[in-house]
Amino acid sequence: MNPKPRLLTVLDIVTIILLLIATYMVFFYAPQEAVMGDVQRVFYFHVAAGWVGMLGFIGAAISGIIYLIKKDRKWDIVGLAAVEIGIVFIFINIVTGSIWARPIWNTWWTWDPRLTTATVMLLIYLAYLMLRQGIEDPDRRARFGAVYAIIGSLSVPLTYFSARIFRTIHPVVIGSGDPTATGSFDMTPMMTQAFMFSLFTFTFIFIDLFWHRIRLGQEADQIEQLRLKTME
């Protein structure tokens, strides 16, 4: 087994520190929002988690393309890692969104573009895992995973786009302002800082988990190889 690289240990520590700071900033540094109160603080982690969820998606699609071209097993492990992490963060995104929605819109759920897209992403992620699970041959599993990741990532933007042609009640904090959207708010500088820092922190969390997961996958492969050797 490869020993854990020094850099990864450093990254672990840095990530934990960043997370602690981000938590402080979100709960104490950022001012309370005038209209919504403390529940608005969920927003920082909600958007950051959504961002990471998207990263996972894009990562899976890109490594899928590379795998089909190069046929190197490493890229399959990368794709799987991206999907697994993406699932967790999209799920966090949906749940925190729900927590935020309840007091503001008085409902746990609404079928607006962003929520619909997040749900679709989650379903595609899960379908990806189920597809892999049903295939015995490892090469075929990798190829099919790559193909589905590509198809899925093409379809999600289209879903988002088409759902967006509907009216939305989802707050559009960044982007076009729809005056009828309730729950929008303007960010003060301190809020913006907290927000950016959260994005930054979550990106680090993504990279950290990603690296760990890839190592895990490679070690699993090594064990499998040793096992095959002993069977001969």
Next chain:
Amino acid sequence: MIKVQKLVKRFGLKTVLRGLDFQVEQGEFVALLGPNGAGKTTFLRILASLSRPSMGIVNIAGYRLPEQAAAVRRRLGVVSHQSLLYGDLTAEENLMFYGRMYAIAGLPERVREVLELVGLSTRRRDLVRTFSRGMQQRLAIGRAVLHDPDVMLFDEPHTGLDQDASAMLDTVLREVAARGRTVVMTSHDLARAADLASRFDVISRGVIGASVRSDEIDSNDLLAFYRGALQES
């Protein structure tokens, strides 16, 4: 006709073929023997262009796999232990379909001819679903021979056939091989292989362990030869 050098095939982390070398001249009938899991079917699938080599060189009729696969496929006829036939179509329709896929000239004539050859002319309007296993195998050979290939690959064609059907199959096999074609046949059945083949190769642990020509060995010694080849690897 067939030239294979240092063929390696991996499935994920598992290596099935380890640098296999294999050469067949035109007109030879090679019986490929070996235990289950030795890689016979994998090897045959690679020769059939259905599977890509992980490493190594595969040349059939002067064309290289996998780059020139289409050219190879035109000259290749394959009979698997699955029949590759459509149950809801008649024997005739099955052949007509494959004939179109191979862009065969004078198709109706040729289909009639092939049905004659495999002894299924009277059943040509019957659905393949109603055929016995033996009849399906014969039609499968018909399908494989339709485009008059130079090379034929048979993967355990006698599987699931009773004595009579096997004997009938052998007749067709001999007929098909007699036209100067090159044949590679995998088999479990030493006795049958002994009757048909001009050469016996044993595949074991991912390489060809031993090879002997039919005129160099007595059919009684074949079993001993086979066992010996397996033990050596």
Next chain:
Amino acid sequence: MSEARPVKSLARENSSSKIVNFIRAMGAVVWKDLSAELRSRELISAMLVFALLVILIFNFALDLDPATRREPTITAGVLWVIFVFAGTLGLNRSMAVEKDRGCMDGLLLAPVDRSAIYFGKVLGNLLFMMMVEIIVLPIYSLLYNVSLFNPGLLLVILLGSIGYVAVGTLLAAMAVQARTRDILLPILLFPVVLPVILAAVKASTGFLDGSEMDLIRPWLNLLIVYDIIFSAVAFMVFDYVVEE
């Protein structure tokens, strides 16, 4: 019982152009699927019975008064649910036929472009789906006393079916090779084909309630864009799904 011909390969080389060979192979695949289906009629009858059952279930599940039931939004929604689910049956069956008896290998052994096989399958699946749609529309029309003879609607159904079948054939080719073959196709297909369904339903509603073309046009455009993108991608990627 012997062959009259001398030994030389009968399969034509480059005597016909590549395009002719491509079309011939594609046509052969479609012809094969249609012939087999015409004979057994298993697939079409299964899809039809299923469609009728869905209409029946919707009748009781959505217990609406006759006026509401005739509304364009309801009609469009129910129709597309029917097509989507019946379509899954067709896709599954079409690919399962190739998996049986290793027929897919038979197709791959032929000296034809893999994409000819793909397009042949897509065209066949599309024809089956349209056959079901053509029968379901008048029946639904009769049962709910609503006129569905609307050229705009028919256009939307065609465009939507194309998109559905283009992706569906590719995913079915993957699903059929997995252990969980039957349930896997809907799981893979539905989240990915959502933009098509969304646009198709909105456009259908638009045509049914006589909206302005300006309102309908974005949905039609989306359908066309989706059809083109996914047909192109599926065509490029099909090789990786069938080759080993």
